[in-house]
Amino acid sequence: MRWHEGQANRAGKPLAEPVREVVIALVGQPNCGKSTLFNALAGFKANTGNFPGTSVTFTTSRVTVAGMHARIVDLPGTYSLTPRDGAEEVTRRYLTEGHADAIIAVVDASVLSRSIELTLELLETGLPIVVALNMMDEAGRKGIEVDIPALEARLGVPVVPTVATRGEGVVSVTLKGMAAARTRRSGISPVYDRDIEQALTDLSQIIPLSLAAELGVPPRFLSVRLLEADPFMLRHLEGRMPPAILERATALRQHLAKLHDWPEESVFGSHRHAAAVDLFESVATVRSRRRLSRRERLDDVLMHPFWGLIFAGLALAALFMVSFVVGSLVAGVVQKPFDALANWLLPAATSGIWADIGRGLLDGVAGGAGIVLPYLLPLLLMMSVMEDVGYLPRAAFLIDGLLHRVGLHGKSVIPLILGYGCNVPGILGTRILESPRDRIITALLVPLTACSARTVLILALVGATMGPLAALGVYGLNILVTAIAARLLSAIVPGNAPGLLMDIPPYRIPPAMAVLRKVWFRVREFLVSAWPVLIVASVIMGVLENLGVNTWVNSALAPMTTGLLGLPQAVGVTLFFGILRKELSLVMLFQALGTSDVTSVLTAAQLLTFTLFVTFYVPCISTLAAQVREIGWRWTIVGALLNTGIALIVAVAARFAMGG
Amino acid sequence: MTLADATIGSRLKVVSRKRMTSVDGESIAGLGIHIGEEVIVVRAAPFSGPVLVEVPSSGVRVAMGRGMAAEVVVEPANAVA
Structure with a gap:
């Protein structure tokens, strides 16, 4: 060829x-x-x-x-x-x-x-x-x-x-x-009816062979594309295909559509469909379809206009509660030996740069193993099961109507749900949206969703001190704020949302190994890229503390941290590190305050304010990078400002609502 | 009658597509909803959300936004069969 x-x-x-x-x-x-x-x-x-x-x-x-x-x-x-x-x-x-x-x-x-x-x-x-x-x-x-x-x-x-x-x-x-x-042997190309074949021959004869060679496809393939009026191919060929050929293609296309009495764009699609059905009937036999009814019964509940929504809410709450219960249980068990080890190795009286570095190292290791992983693992496991079973498209089906009210459509829910795992795949996931407008809005909304790192933060700070219901409340507030932001953004970003069109796959019971491998894939991401950053940053923080740099950062941020948010000055540095990875804010907080028992230093109102601020402010660096790639610098900056603005409003509101 | 206002559960035949861009038309066909195909609207989502359309010949199920569904003209399947 x-x-x-x-x-x-x-x-x-x-x-x-x-x-x-x-x-x-x-x-x-x-x-x-x-x-x-x-x-x-x-x-x-x-x-x-x-x-x-x-x-x-x-x-x-x-x-x-x-x-x-x-x-x-x-x-x-x-x-x-x-x-x-x-x-x-x-x-x-x-x-x-x-x-x-x-x-x-x-x-x-x-x-x-x-x-x-x-x-x-x-x-x-x-x-x-x-x-x-x-x-x-x-x-x-x-x-x-x-x-x-x-x-x-x-x-x-x-x-x-x-x-x-x-x-x-x-x-x-x-x-x-x-x-x-x-x-290099190719198969048998489908043969169309006589009129179409004639048109294809006509067109293929006038397409320059050099152009076909340049594109790496046979002239016949190009002819099919031209006769189908494939808009992407036409754009791709702009300026390269002689106009006479394009005109000829248009004439032939109209001729074929009239002959077949079909819309111009569906002449080939319909033929291929007929060929596929014919092929199916000649090579396949269908015995029974008992299986379908079971899926139907499950969908009667899970896709029910009322019970389906109730189930979706319960599923989300269950996801959260189980992560919390398992996480706090394991965290309690794992943290103690680490604390004991730290006290034994570095008694509180020890000082000097090596003691600070050592303490940073221990805090980083303990933070990953004792705080982040216990909450992260159950969360990832349950999300993986939910993804593989096929629940997400059903959730999108149910929520589509509601999302339209805030100017989005149901497919946006998939990047947003992915965002709850990690914002980066959520932002990449916006590519499944057809219109640029939806992609921009959704990519700006994804960083507002509480990713697993922030969920860990909510569970470990608010959950562990004020109870799981309070944590669930923060999560609920997060969803509400995201919805309000969606409404605002869809009013600002021009254009309107096209309709939803999405395959609803059957339920599938994922093999346990597949789920475990997927969880491992994501946990490994934490172990390989996040944990080392956590440890290094923790050590750097120790050094900065020793050099007194952190007091400088803290006082620079003081107007915001103490003035607006009513938090101790020491948390300033943690916010700064949080931009690297959100988990850092949590581990750094313990380090900055010098204790893992935060309730002894912070009031409930302060904890809530801190958590809300960290949940909403500037997303982590990886997320920003993904945003730049998908929607460009300008929208990324708009997004970062929006996030910080929302974070300040929500956190200050929480501060005063709690009487802080 | 269109897919947006068809009775849930009844067998329908796709007649034509109204004002629809070629890309949308192709997309619907790509998912298995061709002109002449028999379909069933299985259920409708709340808050005037999408409808769930089944293509019995392949067992495929597709969620289609109300706006798009209103562009797909259908007739009762037994009227022609």
Whole structure:
């Protein structure tokens, strides 16, 4: 295939080299199990979840199977090659810029007739393809049986049945993908009716071969795109495609639409759909569909207009309460030996720079193990289960109507819920939103959500001293403030929210190993990147204390900390460190106050004020960086000011409400 | 009749799409709701939220905002069958 080789050369990959590393792209519709398949191959590297749009960027990994090497790329899910949002466009661009040597088309066998439509489109790219017929277990439960050899014959490519959650068929499909990349044999492109084929031939003949080569796709693929009036492709081709060809394409498109009596944009879609249904009927048999009724009964409650909302509220409260109960129990057990060790190693009377450094070190280690981890673990575990079971899209369905009242739509709830785990994936998750307006508003709202680090802070400060209900109250207030901010932002940011359109996947019982691996993936992030920062910062704080720098920072911040918020001057430094990582504010607070028994130094009102301020003010550096990447500098600064403004208002209000 | 005001639970056939951008139209089709396809509105969300549309032929379920649902014209499925 000439176009393909041309592209490979342009990308600087020497073709002559016999054992060049092949690049295999995993492509499939959202929620078909691509990332699960990827993780089964590469170890846990990509995030997974039972909701559409878990992967918004692509993750790549080198894998070695049976002594052969390849680079596997996990691309965001897309329903078709006509992208609807930024995440889908990532996939389309990757495929049409000649990066991939072969495609593993991941197909959800349980919704085969729809899932295979994308494969039909992929066949038109001319790239070698292997089909991973995934979720065979679920298809089996739905009574769907697939005749694999018949499907292979129809598509002209290898088909491998897989159950990615259990790792079944994963190695086999990868080996076939590697082989396909080397043989460069493409499958059978779908054939349309006579009129369409005629139009495609007409157009393909006048498309310059050099342009097709430059884009790394066959001329026929370009013709299909042009006749489909794919807006992204048209923009991509602007100035490169001779206007005469574009005019010809428009004329042909109108002609075809009139012939078929369909809207212009759905001529190809409808044909592909018909082809997919025909394919499904000839290769698959459906025995029974008993399984569906069980899901229906569960949804009767969980998606019920009233009980569903009640359940959502209870689920959130349960998530919070269990984290608190387990967290405070474990924290109590873990903290004591650390305190004893600290007293034994460094009696209170010891002074000097080494004592300060030692104390910083101990505080940092103890803070991570004794305060952060006990609350973080149960929270992450429960959130992972909730994500994998498939509850999030249902929550989005229920809340969509309410979110419209504040100018957003239900899909925004997914980045916001992700934000409760960690703001960074929440902000990246805004890519699943179609309109730039929604992306900006949601990316500005995500930092207001109390991420797990701030939840730990709320639980450890307010929860442990004023009881779990008070902590739940702070959480509730957090949601209320986020809603008010949403209303304000949607009034300020121009444009309006488009409608929700989202797949509601069936419930899935995640394998325990998958959940544990995911929790470990996130805990490791804390252990590897957050905890060391915590320890180093804690030591730095010890040194600063010794040098007297912290008193300087504290007095500089005093007008705000003591004047406005009514807090002891010593907390100034902790706020400053909190910008690095929110957990730091907590650990630093103990260090700054010189005790882990904060109630002996701070009043309830002060604790609440401090917690609220830290919850809402400038997000951590990683979050700011993600914001800059997604929405740019200007909006990030607006967001930081907004956050600080809200933090001051809420904290001062709390101070006076509590009579501080 | 459109998907927004259809009776919950009844079998419908998609007739056409009203004022809808090509991208939206393609998106709906991409999710499995094609012109001519049989669908069922399974439930509606509170606060005039989205409707849940099932495509019985594939078992796919899609949440669709009220505004978008009002653009999808349907008729009772048995009228043609």
